[in-house]
Amino acid sequence: MKFLIEITVNSMKNIKRLGLFIASVTAFGAFANSPYNIDTSDFIKPSELMVSNEQCSNPVSPASKLIAVYEIAKSANSSNRLEQKLQVTLIRNGNEVAHQYPQTGITESWQLNQAKQIKSTRFFDLHERAIEYQPGEKVHGKTESDWSYRNQLISDSLLKKFTTTNVTNEGCNRIETKQFSDNRLSMDVTWFSELHLVSSFIIKEKDSPRILESWSLKSLTLSNKQITPFFKSRYAYYATDYADIGDDHTDPFLTKMMNLGFIEHGASGFYDTQGNPMSGDSTKNNSHTH
Secondary structure (H helix, E strand, O other), rough: OHHHHHHHHHHHHHHHHHHHHHHHHHOOOOOOOOOOOOOOOOOHHHHOOOOOOHHHHHHOHHEEEEEEEEEEEOOOOOOOOOOEEEEEEEEEEEOOOEEEEEEEEEEEEEEEEOOOOEEEEEEEEEEEEEEOOOOOEEOEEEEEOOHHHHHHHHHHHHHHHEEEHHHOOOOHEEEEEEEEEOOOEEEEEEEEEOEEEEEEEEEEEEOOHHHHHHEEEEEEEOOOOHHHHHHHHHHHOOOHHHHHHHHHHOOOOHHHHHHHHHOOOOEEOOOOOOOOOHHHHHHHOOOOOE
16 A cells, blocks of 8 residues: 555645646636636535435436536645645536636546547637547556546545445435545545545545645536536637647647646546546656556
8 A cells, every 4th residue: 555655645746736837827817707617606515415316216327417616725734724725626427527627727528438448638718729639649658548537536446445434324315434544644535425426535644633635525516507518618619639739830829838738737637546646747756557
């Protein structure tokens, strides 16, 4: 389990990088009131979630179409106070899923095809541009291969390493509390098992109340009324295939994004099969393997 310790420490560094990632796009314009944002006015809190038996027995599972808003926070170097709060919105639409980062105006999307291959796209919402990555295409030596990692924000393989310590509710509203610990850290996950949805994820120092990192589900909806427009608007952007980027030296947008590092890496996801954290920068230390 040594890799979990090392990767969790790396995740602290990656949140710092994410802060720089966010700061570097502030000159592009405020995104807080952008029409590209999800309207959460009619969303519910996790504690208010009630999935009916009818919804649960529907051939189109409520887990396949939903929107969930998360808040991420980490502690200061020697403080119990959580800071650097960021937002990630998870949007599921059957065999496609997106992670929206409102602070940067960037949305990342993945599509699972019939051959179980994953195609990824990065949308630059403020510019109505997109970069497409074909299935099997390597970026920094990495290819997309774990659908559960993108669809759930935590992979099935990592979940199997946790022990279920408590269960509340039954059937479609089942909530499982899971825990993993070693000689340095403890990790706790609260999991809506029928929705395959993280409610909370907390990393603490072992035998200490100090929280190092926290992910919290703030609100969600099982309604699909915003989902189709969300994806439709982004697929209308002007798209460039990743393989063609090096051939175009005349596009100022691509040049700017490449110089800022947005084409090949950035904030993305939660934890994959190996426990790798949310930033694509993890490929630089060779810790990112599916």
